[in-house]
Amino acid sequence: MMVPTIFFFLQFSTLLYFFTVSFASIEEATALLKWKATFHNQNNSLLASWTLITDACRDWYGIICFNGRINRLNIANVGVTGTLYDFPFSSLPFLEYVDLSMNQLSGTIPPELGKIKSLEVLTLGSNNLSGPIPITLCDLTKLEILNLYSNQLSGPIPSELGNLKNLTGLALSDNQLNGSIPITLGDLIKLKVLNLYSNQLSGPVPSELGNLENLTYLALSDNQLSGSIPISVGDLTNLKRLYLHSNQFSGPIPGELGNLKNLTGITLSYNQLSGSIPITLGDLTKLKRLYLSSNQLSGPIPSELGNSKNLTDMDLSANQLTGSIPISLAQLTELKKLYLSSNQLSGPIPSDLGKCKNLIDLRLGRNNISGSIPPEIGNVQRLQGLFLSSNHLIGQIPKEFGKLTSLVKLTVQNNSISGNIPEELRSLTKLETLDLSNNRLNGSIPTCIGDFMHLFQLNLSNNKFGQKIPKEIGRITHLIVLDLSHNLLDGEIPVQLTSLLDLSNLNLSHNGLSGCIPEKFESLTSLQDVVLSYNELEGPIPNNKAFINASLEGNKGFCGNLTGFQPCEKPSSHTIAKRRKLILIILLPVVGALVLLCVLFGVLFMFDKRRPKDVESRNDDGTIAVKRLHSSVENTNPKSFMNEIRALTGIKHRNIVNLYGYCSHAQHSFLVYEYAERGSLSSILTNETESKKLDWLKRVNIIKGVGFALSYMHQDCSPPIVHRDISSSNVLLDSKDEARVSDFGIAKLLRPDSSNCTALAGTYGYVAPELAYTLKVTPMCDVYSFGVLALEIIKGKHLGEYITVLANSTTIDHVQFSDLLDERLPYPEDELKEVLVFIIKLASSCLVETPKSRPTMQFISHKLSTMFHVHQLM
Ligand SMILES: *[C@@H]1O[C@H](CO)[C@@H](O)[C@H](O)[C@H]1NC(C)=O
Ligand SMILES: *[C@@H]1O[C@H](CO)[C@@H](O)[C@H](O)[C@H]1NC(C)=O
Ligand SMILES: *[C@@H]1O[C@H](CO)[C@@H](O)[C@H](O)[C@H]1NC(C)=O
Ligand SMILES: *[C@@H]1O[C@H](CO)[C@@H](O)[C@H](O)[C@H]1NC(C)=O
Ligand SMILES: *[C@@H]1O[C@H](CO)[C@@H](O)[C@H](O)[C@H]1NC(C)=O
Numbered sequence: 010m011m012v013p014t015i016f017f018f019l020q021f022s023t024l025l026y027f028f029t030v031s032f033a034s035i036e037e038a039t040a041l042l043k044w045k046a047t048f049h050n051q052n053n054s055l056l057a058s059w060t061l062i063t064d065a066c067r068d069w070y071g072i073i074c075f076n077g078r079i080n081r082l083n084i085a086n087v088g089v090t091g092t093l094y095d096f097p098f099s100s101l102p103f104l105e106y107v108d109l110s111m112n113q114l115s116g117t118i119p120p121e122l123g124k125i126k127s128l129e130v131l132t133l134g135s136n137n138l139s140g141p142i143p144i145t146l147c148d149l150t151k152l153e154i155l156n157l158y159s160n161q162l163s164g165p166i167p168s169e170l171g172n173l174k175n176l177t178g179l180a181l182s183d184n185q186l187n188g189s190i191p192i193t194l195g196d197l198i199k200l201k202v203l204n205l206y207s208n209q210l211s212g213p214v215p216s217e218l219g220n221l222e223n224l225t226y227l228a229l230s231d232n233q234l235s236g237s238i239p240i241s242v243g244d245l246t247n248l249k250r251l252y253l254h255s256n257q258f259s260g261p262i263p264g265e266l267g268n269l270k271n272l273t274g275i276t277l278s279y280n281q282l283s284g285s286i287p288i289t290l291g292d293l294t295k296l297k298r299l300y301l302s303s304n305q306l307s308g309p310i311p312s313e314l315g316n317s318k319n320l321t322d323m324d325l326s327a328n329q330l331t332g333s334i335p336i337s338l339a340q341l342t343e344l345k346k347l348y349l350s351s352n353q354l355s356g357p358i359p360s361d362l363g364k365c366k367n368l369i370d371l372r373l374g375r376n377n378i379s380g381s382i383p384p385e386i387g388n389v390q391r392l393q394g395l396f397l398s399s400n401h402l403i404g405q406i407p408k409e410f411g412k413l414t415s416l417v418k419l420t421v422q423n424n425s426i427s428g429n430i431p432e433e434l435r436s437l438t439k440l441e442t443l444d445l446s447n448n449r450l451n452g453s454i455p456t457c458i459g460d461f462m463h464l465f466q467l468n469l470s471n472n473k474f475g476q477k478i479p480k481e482i483g484r485i486t487h488l489i490v491l492d493l494s495h496n497l498l499d500g501e502i503p504v505q506l507t508s509l510l511d512l513s514n515l516n517l518s519h520n521g522l523s524g525c526i527p528e529k530f531e532s533l534t535s536l537q538d539v540v541l542s543y544n545e546l547e548g549p550i551p552n553n554k555a556f557i558n559a560s561l562e563g564n565k566g567f568c569g570n571l572t573g574f575q576p577c578e579k580p581s582s583h584t585i586a587k588r589r590k591l592i593l594i595i596l597l598p599v600v601g602a603l604v605l606l607c608v609l610f611g612v613l614f615m616f617d618k619r620r621p622k623d624v625e626s627r628n629d630d631g632t633i634a635v636k637r638l639h640s641s642v643e644n645t646n647p648k649s650f651m652n653e654i655r656a657l658t659g660i661k662h663r664n665i666v667n668l669y670g671y672c673s674h675a676q677h678s679f680l681v682y683e684y685a686e687r688g689s690l691s692s693i694l695t696n697e698t699e700s701k702k703l704d705w706l707k708r709v710n711i712i713k714g715v716g717f718a719l720s721y722m723h724q725d726c727s728p729p730i731v732h733r734d735i736s737s738s739n740v741l742l743d744s745k746d747e748a749r750v751s752d753f754g755i756a757k758l759l760r761p762d763s764s765n766c767t768a769l770a771g772t773y774g775y776v777a778p779e780l781a782y783t784l785k786v787t788p789m790c791d792v793y794s795f796g797v798l799a800l801e802i803i804k805g806k807h808l809g810e811y812i813t814v815l816a817n818s819t820t821i822d823h824v825q826f827s828d829l830l831d832e833r834l835p836y837p838e839d840e841l842k843e844v845l846v847f848i849i850k851l852a853s854s855c856l857v858e859t860p861k862s863r864p865t866m867q868f869i870s871h872k873l874s875t876m877f878h879v880h881q882l883m
């Protein structure tokens with residue numbers, strides 16, 4: 010009930026002042042206009058409202074007056090390029106609130122700023138201001154919030170800031186400030202937030218900071234602070250977050266931290282802290298995140314940590330911890346990440362860890378852990394990463410691992426694991442990295458490895474695997490690293506390995522492989538590092554530059570056009586004939602099938618010429634759709650075709666079109682999709698009758714569907730997928746008018762280790778503005794397109810230039826609600842209207858120019874799914 014009261018109050022006061030003074034003081038307005046005249050970008054559309062002929066109090070963007078005098082100035086994130094030098098410091102004596110954040114203000118902060126004595130809130134964050142923090146800021150004794158974060162400010166933090174006794178928030182983070190933290194900051198006893206991270210601050214943390222009894226948030230991370238963590242930190246009983254990581258702190262972790270019962274997060278990683286982990290940390294029952302990695306902590310992991318039952322992330326890796334993993338950690342049922350790697354932990358892996366059902370990432374590598382791997386780990390079915398390398402583990406890989414169907418990375422290398430790879434592992438189809446090297450595994454390499462379609466690193470080296478290399482490995486099309494060296498493999502190198510078009514490192518050395526290297530290795534352009542030494546291979550060396558420096562020694566004898574090798578003799582006519590026959594046997598059925606297929610599509614083409622690019626062929630059960638990629642240059646791009654397949658084969662979601670299969674041929678490539686009965690959203694919206702059938706509820710549902718699909722792709726897929734071409738043509742509707750996102754032709758997988766820059770692509774009118782100058786693909790590009798699309802669905806057509814207006818309005822009151830609605834539908838009433846207003850606001854927030862300021866798809870889909878009214882209506 011607060012909001013209406015305040016609202017009423019504002020209304021009332023506005024009314025009041027209309028009767029007293031009708032215009033803002035002319036001097037104030039003129040002074041601001043003089044400043045505006047110095048902006049480097051004059052036709053900033055937002056500030057177009059700032060003119061002499063309008064009333065600053067009533068008509069100017071970002072201005073709020075009180076009693077006819079300018080009281081608040083908020084022009085955050087409006088794209089101002091300029092300086093503060095001509096800001097009217099002396100002409101705005103009633104200014105209490107200034108927010109100029111997220112613009113492109115450069116130059117220094119003028120000392121004259123200290124003249125605006127009335128200031129209570131000053132926010133200049135996320136600009137390009139440089140030079141020192143002027144001491145005159147300390148004259149602003151009424152200041153409650155001072156935000157100068159994310160600029161290029163340098164020099165020391167003035168100790169005079171200690172005068173600003175009314176400060177509750179001080180954020181100087183992400184600058185180049187140096188020197189030490191002034192003791193006087195301990196005088197700011199009302200402070201709730203102190204943010205100094207990412208600077209070049211050095212020296213100790215003054216123990217006086219312990220006076221800040223109301224502090225809830227203290228972030229000093231990423232500096233060069235040294236000395237020990239003051240014990241007085243234990244007096245900050247209201248503290249919720251303590252961020253001290255990436256400094257040079259030494260000495261012990263004060264046990265007094267255990268007094269801070271409200272702490273939810275502690276980060277002390279990347280320091281030189283020593284001594285043991287205080288058992289008092291177990292008293293922090295609200296603690297969710299504990300990061301102590303990369304220090305010199307010793308002694309055992311206190312079993313008391315098992316009492317911090319709300320812990321979700323615990324990182325103690327890269328220390329010198331000893332003893333065994335306490336069984337009490339199994340009480341941490343909320344735990345998602347447990348990192349204990351690179352310590353000296355001994356004893357077995359507690360089987361009770363299988364009770365931590367929420368674990369996603371378990372890292373125990375590089376310790377002295379012994380015993381066998383408990384089968385109970387197979388119960389942790391959300392596990393995506395399991396790292397057990399470089400320990401002394403014995404026994405077999407538990408067949409229960411077959412239940413870990415979410416697993417993306419499994420590394421067990423450098424242990425003493427024996428036995429076969431269990432058949433049950435065939436269900437781990439999401440694996441991207443599988444490293445079982447340096448163990449005592451034997452038997453044959455299971456053919457099911459060919460089902461691990463997402464694998465890009467497969468290392469089975471230094472084991473005792475025998476028999477042939479399974480040809481199924483050739484199906485793992487993304488494989489980049491394949492290491493099967495130091496085993497007992499025999500037979501020939503399967504020709505199927507030459508389908509691994511992304512393969513860069515290939516090591517098959519120290520086995521008993523015989524026969525020739527398949528000639529088709531010639532075509533593997535990604536190949537860089539080839540090691541085939543110590544086998545029984547012979548014959549021609551493939552004509553591929555990777556073989557020039559390949560290790561080939563210790564084989565039967567190679568020939569070829571390389572220095573140090575005999576030139577090859579022409580193969581005898583006998584072998585040629587044999588080869589021809591073989592080719593014919595393979596080719597005939599393939600060609601036959603292709604001819605049939607092409608005839609089929611040729612016929613379909615003649616009857617169905619409606620869509621020039623995509624052809625949807627309907628078979629009579631109406632169940633599949635076929636998309637043909639045209640033979641023009643852009644569409645036969647094999648990369649785009651493969652992108653679509655990669656993106657789609659990995660995902661299953663009710664709002665994403667199902668891919669059934671594909672077929673690729675020199676001229677044409679076809680994708681076989683689930684058929685979406687109603688066709689594309691754009692064709693429905695442009696059709697008078699069809700669009701009327703798509704009522705408001707259906708449209709809201711479509712927007713939700715697209716939102717859920719994108720959130721799934723960004724959040725739940727690993728690596729995340731950015732669609733990059735969200736538009737009404739690429740959203741299909743099924744028979745129940747449910748949305749199905751389709752056309753992943755330019756989708757991009759955001760692999761953390763690769764550059765995410767690509768050429769500009771997408772559909773005009775939906776492409777995020779930043780892509781015009783940076784080619785960096787982020788999920789935020791889809792968020793922008795989603796905003797455009799959502800508004801299009803409500804309006805019934807693309808909003809065109811109107812998008813810019815919406816992007817820049819903080820409230821949609823600036824625009825007529827009714828202008829944004831599809832006139833072909835009845836005007837929405839009551840709850841429905843509220844829902845549409847809500848969606849329009851949400852969609853508008855997706856259109857802001859700064860990608861970082863847009864909401865994430867996860868946030869959007871959460872908002873959409875919790876729209877209470879819609880559930881009621883549906
Ligand atoms: C000003 O507006 C014109 C036309 O609207 C545009 O071409 C020009 O780029 C704009 N200039 C700046 C500095 O924004
Ligand atoms: C920020 O200011 C510095 C000078 O202080 C300048 O070199 C740099 O180009 C500016 N950066 C941007 C993004 O304006
Ligand atoms: C600090 O705040 C208090 C209460 O809000 C107020 O009474 C006092 O005047 C302020 N101090 C200054 C110097 O403005
Ligand atoms: C702070 O940085 C300036 C250069 O920006 C340097 O002259 C000064 O010595 C530094 N002060 C400290 C205490 O490191
Ligand atoms: C700390 O906060 C409490 C509750 O908001 C308030 O009563 C108290 O005055 C504050 N202490 C200081 C030193 O401002």
Ligand SMILES: *[C@@H]1O[C@H](CO)[C@@H](O)[C@H](O)[C@H]1NC(C)=O
Nearest residue numbers: 245246247248268269270271
């Ligand atoms: C912790 O937080 C609660 C609720 O936010 C608050 O009531 C309490 O005063 C805080 N401080 C301590 C020491 O518990």
Ligand SMILES: *[C@@H]1O[C@H](CO)[C@@H](O)[C@H](O)[C@H]1NC(C)=O
Nearest residue numbers: 293294295296317318319320
């Ligand atoms: C643990 O977290 C839950 C939800 O986040 C909260 O309700 C509960 O109070 C927390 N437990 C403690 C001991 O703070």
Ligand SMILES: *[C@@H]1O[C@H](CO)[C@@H](O)[C@H](O)[C@H]1NC(C)=O
Nearest residue numbers: 353354355356377378379401
């Ligand atoms: C590793 O553990 C074994 C017992 O399992 C012990 O004998 C050995 O000393 C430990 N090594 C180290 C480096 O801690």
Ligand SMILES: *[C@@H]1O[C@H](CO)[C@@H](O)[C@H](O)[C@H]1NC(C)=O
Nearest residue numbers: 376377398399400401423424
């Ligand atoms: C293998 O593990 C041992 C300890 O078990 C370690 O000393 C060695 O460095 C590890 N080797 C590799 C290659 O990681």
Ligand SMILES: *[C@@H]1O[C@H](CO)[C@@H](O)[C@H](O)[C@H]1NC(C)=O
Nearest residue numbers: 551552569570571572576577
């Ligand atoms: C031998 O190598 C040379 C240069 O590397 C190349 O021009 C020539 O075509 C090669 N001959 C054969 C038969 O591959």
